[in-house]
Amino acid sequence: MKRLLCVAACVLSAAVQAQAIPVPPPVSKPDAATFNYDLRPRQIAEGTWVIEGAVADFSRANGCNIINTAFITTGAGVVVINTGPSRLYGEQQRRAIERLTREPVQRVLSLNLHPDYFFGNQAWADRPTQALPGSIAGMQAEGGAYADNLYRLCGDWMRGTESSPARESVPPQTLPLGQHRLELMRLQGHTADDLVLLDHHTGVLFVGGLVFAERVPTTPHADFERWLASLDVLEQLITSGRVKTVVPSHGPVHSGLAGVRQTRDWLRWLTVLMQTSAERGLDLGEVLRTPVPERFARWAAQPAELHRSLSQWYPRYEQRALAGPAPGR
Template structure:
């Protein structure tokens, strides 16, 4: 199998440069790929600020992502439980796709364009059905910033109604931070997605004899959490409403998150794909660790507020009983305690 690639650089003289996948030109032979390129030349003007080093060429298919089929036609890529760095190249969240009879839906796409490209190759290795939708479960960069690749491939990008504004407000900071963490060369070509369809309550997407139910939630993990329920298999993509092993990250409202979680626990779900951790969790058993953590976070925070404890001291004490049960605890729990304290202090 061959695909179209083009080398794009921030500066032709000094770089950095990276080979970028141009989706939609895949072919069994190099000659067929070249014919497709000549008949429909790519528009590289979409890569604003980058310069092409030569023209697009057809090369053997590059790096793809490993996935697990957690249910019939439902595939999940498990990201590392790590902070983004040059070694993991930002591959730190769970992503997936669902194959219907006529099309495919992607759920989250990683923190950089290269991850979206690798996920595209994984899909193409399993089906030639078009990717009709790419769903973004929330604004955080490790879930959202690989999505533009799928838009180029013709997919409609779908997200919570509040996501476009929230992402617009933060995208510059996200890209600056990721450049520092994983490197400008790895991040090259990454840009915030432009959402085509927003969900205010519930939206159903038909992939052909496979209907997905998308639901927008009140402020919880973030202010723009969106879930995807494949009722055909009972598989529920929770985004970061559910964490497994990775310390939860609070960027919304603690009390709102706990309320949403209680509602999720009442759904008739077979398995849940968490935003971080294992590929799929049994339900509702898989909700118990995060439900316990959020409960402890709230109880300890309320106790600190009622005792008049200063924020700086409270942050070092809140939820410490959970420390041995989660990875990346020291990176995320102080932030969670700060957000929770601020929320409950003014309740």
């Protein structure tokens, strides 16, 4: 009980500290009649552009484009970060990049195994497509199921799309490219292999799915304890003075710790809810009817993402509660 009260107090403290992140008005207007994503790169730092997706859930109205992709022109070649949810997105992303730079694309990075990070890889078949080894294994194992789901959700936006996992594994390393020094780091929690990229030249930190801003986090491959530990690592990095801008894969680009704190607040609230509900003997239906705290109510993908998380993870908390404490405790 003392431990639960301590965790609840931490959750409350995080909620007090959490900051709202202004959500800019959408700049692109996807056209379902022509299947034009209307991608508009926005420069956020020297040589660094972000193509912002909708802060929303997958839908045909947004072409299932809910991810932030990016590219860095280093002077020694372009690095592309994430390739979107479909072949069409990847093709339009490539054209958008070619309109802004004549530098050749040197490599294409996917920050984790989820489909909107790599389903545009078809458009980059002539370039090295790279990810962490565990992400590639996950892409290969789950790509078919991802495709089935996205075709159902997105319809004709997915025309001609096939799962195209990254072809080359990339280890954690530091890449000197032109004036830029790109540090690739492997963290865990949102998935088993979360690639994070810090550009030491500009101070832009690409945090992938470890940070969600103004949106409920997705959790199909989550390890909550490791995720919270990774958020601690990111907080230390951001407060070190080396980071000026944080780019999550889902939600607005921002500065400071607001996105880290929002994500941590949600994960703590969610896990405490599941643990205490299981110990009280509540069934899933009862937990699904639990009111969401006001601080989360306005976030995108609410309540759908919460319901997905509870449906997947709550049975495990029930099993633990029924099994009782481990011997010796």
